[in-house]
Amino acid sequence: MRVVPVPCLADNYAYLVVSEGEAAIVDASEAAPIREALRREGVVARAIWSTHHHWDHVGGNEELARELGIGVVAHRSDRERLPGLTHPVDAGDKVSVGRLEATCLHVPGHTLGAVAYFVDAGAESAVFTGDTLFCAGCGRLFEGTPAQMHASLGRIAALPGRCRVYCGHEYTENNLRFAAHVEPTSDDVCAARTRAAALRGRGQPTVGTTIDDERRVNPFLRVGSLELRATLGIAADADDASSFAAVRAAKDAFR
Numbered sequence: 001m002r003v004v005p006v007p008c009l010a011d012n013y014a015y016l017v018v019s020e021g022e023a024a025i026v027d028a029s030e031a032a033p034i035r036e037a038l039r040r041e042g043v044v045a046r047a048i049w050s051t052h053h054h055w056d057h058v059g060g061n062e063e064l065a066r067e068l069g070i071g072v073v074a075h076r077s078d079r080e081r082l083p084g085l086t087h088p089v090d091a092g093d094k095v096s097v098g099r100l101e102a103t104c105l106h107v108p109g110h111t112l113g114a115v116a117y118f119v120d121a122g123a124e125s126a127v128f129t130g131d132t133l134f135c136a137g138c139g140r141l142f143e144g145t146p147a148q149m150h151a152s153l154g155r156i157a158a159l160p161g162r163c164r165v166y167c168g169h170e171y172t173e174n175n176l177r178f179a180a181h182v183e184p185t186s187d188d189v190c191a192a193r194t195r196a197a198a199l200r201g202r203g204q205p206t207v208g209t210t211i212d213d214e215r216r217v218n219p220f221l222r223v224g225s226l227e228l229r230a231t232l233g234i235a236a237d238a239d240d241a242s243s244f245a246a247v248r249a250a251k252d253a254f255r
Helices: 031-041 061-068 146-157 172-182 187-201 211-217 226-232 240-253
Strands: 002-008 012-019 022-026 044-049 071-075 087-089 094-097 100-106 115-120 125-130 164-167
Touching: 002 031, 002 164, 012 031, 012 094, 012 100, 012 125, 012 164, 022 031, 022 094, 031 061, 044 061, 044 094, 061 071, 071 100, 071 115, 100 146, 146 211, 146 240, 164 211, 172 187, 172 226, 172 240, 187 211, 226 240
Parallel strands: 022 044, 044 071, 071 087, 125 164
Antiparallel strands: 002 012, 012 022, 094 100, 100 115, 115 125
């Protein structure tokens, strides 16, 4: 398996998931950069895997699908609002490219039809999370409830620790500023900030962290942390879904 991040728009990422000279396009934000990446990598696109219906993740769907003669995968609930959808899926369904198979995870919260694609290639694995789980953050709740998003993040966090995380936006440095605010004594957060700054300083993406990394630094996966709860005034005995809601509200207001 080879994963090629494709910068799109202002801060989006599309991805090529490559196997045996074939590629699935994850989140076709816009056609031109993806078309160029396919040419540069010398691979043939076989499908578009859309994580959710927002325009900045699907703007190139119809153009690329028509031009390349490929189908579009997305959650079945988005039939009427995701452009070009030809292959509706639900939790547990499988999609494939080359010799790779991805399991579809239904992860409502950011949107009700959000899907993550988990590829387990044995020695290596990856999950494409769209705007559900970011590196050191998570998406805003435009359609789902805090309880839904908390449960969805739990599904992703339960993946193998070595699994690489490929999300929809380059938000990592700002997310880690918030992580440092809520857990100021965390050495893991400090190290993650140093790493992210170095990568961005070289003009490289920060994506491709691991599930283990996210468990250590992502405030939305650490809602049980006593330091985080003390910083934000969350009761030590509050349930995790309520704590998540408070963390999300604090991040929404963070500047």
